[in-house]
Amino acid sequence: MTTRTIAVVSAGLSNPSSTRLLADRLATATVEALRARGDDATVEVVELREHARGLADDLTTGFANPELQAAIDTVVGADAVIAVTPVFSASYSGLFKTFFDVIDSDALIGTPVLLAATAGTARHSLVVEFAMRPLFAYLRAVPVPTGVFAAGEDWAGGGSTALADRVDRAAGELADTVGGRPAATRPVDPFADPTTSFEELLKGS
Amino acid sequence: MQFGIFTVGDVTPDPTTGRTPTEAERLKSLVTIALKAEEVGLDVFAQGQHHNPPFVVSSPTTTLGYIAAKTEKLVLSTSTTLITTTDPVKIAEDFATLQHVADGRVDLMMGRGNTGPVYPWFGRDIRDGIPLAVENYQLLRRLWREDVVDWSGQFRTPLQGFTSTPRPLDGVPPFVWHGSIRSPQIAEQAAYYGDGFFHNHIFWPASHTQQMVEFYRRRFEHYGHGSADQAIVGLGGQVFMRKNSQDAVKEFRPYFDVAPVYGHGPSLEEFTSQTPLTVGSPQQVIERTLGFRDYVGDYQRQLFLMDHAGLPLKTVLEQLDILGEEVVPVLRKEFAALKPAHVPDAPTHASLVAAADGGHDTTVHAVDDVTGRTVEPATR
Numbered sequence: 001m002t003t004r005t006i007a008v009v010s011a012g013l014s015n016p017s018s019t020r021l022l023a024d025r026l027a028t029a030t031v032e033a034l035r036a037r038g039d040d041a042t043v044e045v046v047e048l049r050e051h052a053r054g055l056a057d058d059l060t061t062g063f064a065n066p067e068l069q070a071a072i073d074t075v076v077g078a079d080a081v082i083a084v085t086p087v088f089s090a091s092y093s094g095l096f097k098t099f100f101d102v103i104d105s106d107a108l109i110g111t112p113v114l115l116a117a118t119a120g121t122a123r124h125s126l127v128v129e130f131a132m133r134p135l136f137a138y139l140r141a142v143p144v145p146t147g148v149f150a151a152g153e154d155w156a157g158g159g160s161t162a163l164a165d166r167v168d169r170a171a172g173e174l175a176d177t178v179g180g181r182p183a184a185t186r187p188v189d190p191f192a193d194p195t196t197s198f199e200e201l202l203k204g205s
Numbered sequence: 206m207q208f209g210i211f212t213v214g215d216v217t218p219d220p221t222t223g224r225t226p227t228e229a230e231r232l233k234s235l236v237t238i239a240l241k242a243e244e245v246g247l248d249v250f251a252q253g254q255h256h257n258p259p260f261v262v263s264s265p266t267t268t269l270g271y272i273a274a275k276t277e278k279l280v281l282s283t284s285t286t287l288i289t290t291t292d293p294v295k296i297a298e299d300f301a302t303l304q305h306v307a308d309g310r311v312d313l314m315m316g317r318g319n320t321g322p323v324y325p326w327f328g329r330d331i332r333d334g335i336p337l338a339v340e341n342y343q344l345l346r347r348l349w350r351e352d353v354v355d356w357s358g359q360f361r362t363p364l365q366g367f368t369s370t371p372r373p374l375d376g377v378p379p380f381v382w383h384g385s386i387r388s389p390q391i392a393e394q395a396a397y398y399g400d401g402f403f404h405n406h407i408f409w410p411a412s413h414t415q416q417m418v419e420f421y422r423r424r425f426e427h428y429g430h431g432s433a434d435q436a437i438v439g440l441g442g443q444v445f446m447r448k449n450s451q452d453a454v455k456e457f458r459p460y461f462d463v464a465p466v467y468g469h470g471p472s473l474e475e476f477t478s479q480t481p482l483t484v485g486s487p488q489q490v491i492e493r494t495l496g497f498r499d500y501v502g503d504y505q506r507q508l509f510l511m512d513h514a515g516l517p518l519k520t521v522l523e524q525l526d527i528l529g530e531e532v533v534p535v536l537r538k539e540f541a542a543l544k545p546a547h548v549p550d551a552p553t554h555a556s557l558v559a560a561a562d563g564g565h566d567t568t569v570h571a572v573d574d575v576t577g578r579t580v581e582p583a584t585r
Contacts, residue, residue: 060469060470061408061409061466061470062409063409063410063413065479193424194390201394
């Protein structure tokens with residue numbers, strides 16, 4: 001049995017927030033799905049609101065303060081990421097985008113990601129597909145096919161299990177993607193001895 | 206150990222008055238600052254190179270040559286020389302010339318430059334930054350070390366039978382440092398040649414500096430230039446001092462808050478705790494600077510950034526007085542007491558000449574194609 005680390009990135013701003021609520025449901029479902037497949041899992045939550053100033057500072061200085069760096073290390077070192085944002089002005093929130101802006105663009109290559117978003121109305125439901133999915137394609141992460149979108153009415157339920165079904169399906173896809181992979185390798189250490197000799201660099205290779 | 210200052214040569218409004226110096230004022234202030242550095246007993250003055258506003262330092266050897274004529278001891282260096290976008294032939298010529306007029310008081314620090322648009326203005330692409338630094342520097346070394354160079358490469362037009370003149374003073378090229386904030390390839394390049402490695406040590410947390418220097422030292426040893434603790438390391442640093450630390454904080458804050466590069470971001474207090482910036486009393490600067498050794502080991506050169514962010518010349522000169530009179534003498538003594546005997550000092554022209562068994566004139570005399578006659582070498 002392998003213990004997987006699931007990093008949850010929540011860009012919700014209120015407390016409690018529906019974004020965090022959705023993130024927690026996705027995390028719980030993913031842990032259960034992994035257990036059903038014989039893997040254990042731990043969940044680490046990154047609440048971006050706590051890093052709002054740190055993210056703005058990082059934009060100006062080019063480095064993360066210690067708290068933000070710890071959050072980045074958590075996400076970059078995880079076996080899978082659950083990324084959840086509220087919809088602001090027809091896209092992911094600026095805070096959400098800023099977090100993925102300050103992470104090295106190659107830090108999430110090959111990382112399985114579950115994409116999810118919340119909004120007040122279902123008219124934003126394709127945000128996951130037209131905004132979030134291209135972002136993670138650029139990062140060369142591996143988003144699972146099912147994106148989960150929850151509008152206000154989804155929380156009312158009314159006897160419908162539509163949201164719960166989507167959560168379970170997405171969590172199952174994430175668990176399938178994570179399962180059978182080797183445990184996450186931390187990003188390549190840039191200060192390891194080089195694999196290309198300097199003589200080769202000189203030859204222009 | 207060498208102590209000095211480095212400047213990027215920015216023209217920045219003074220945020221407390223709104224006044225922006227003219228280019229003429231700024232260039233003259235660079236000279237005044239360099240002369241002050243010598244007056245207060247500093248060893249090194251290093252100047253940047255930029256080819257875009259708000260900078261005035263597009264022609265470093267012009268100002269450095271002028272400063273050379275006005276000084277006696279100061280070592281003139283660069284921070285940095287753009288090895289990516291400057292023709293290595295021009296660097297070879299300019300700095301060999303500077304060596305001659307400055308009697309050898311010259312070294313250089315190579316850098317890549319991080320302003321994207323500058324590259325295409327010189328026919329280059331910032332994405333080729335590392336390959337440009339590698340190829341151009343290898344050519345520069347040959348131009349200084351071989352009288353006649355046949356060369357072809359990826360970036361520059363080929364050279365056939367080319368002699369870079371003047372030849373380096375006493376046949377000894379200037380010592381070279383390589384500066385990089387976060388590219389291990391550049392630390393590797395410095396280690397490969399046994400050149401110096403300089404970390405800017407201003408903008409980012411000390412942990413970044415430590416990683417780069419550790420890597421450089423390990424690779425320096427790998428390439429057989431000596432043990433890791435004998436590698437030649439230089440650090441930047443940024444300080445602002447007043448007798449009372451509260452006065453320093455109060456006076457520097459308006460400059461910090463809107464400074465280019467890091468302004469409008471973290472508070473002064475956050476930035477001083479997260480980076481090597483020290484704003485306080487001379488004693489605080491002494492203690493913080495001595496602490497650099499704890500994470501980079503015994504090192505050879507410490508340069509401070511003093512004139513930036515629109516600080517008026519008068520203030521910069523006051524800072525240099527404090528640095529030269531109260532801080533550096535203590536640092537010199539303390540660092541010297543800590544340094545083991547097997548750790549070398551930073552190379553100078555004199556030490557490089559001695560290492561080469563004494564200098565020799567390497568003038569290459571032209572031969573007349575028709576008569577076969579050569580110019581009589583001048584007797585020395």
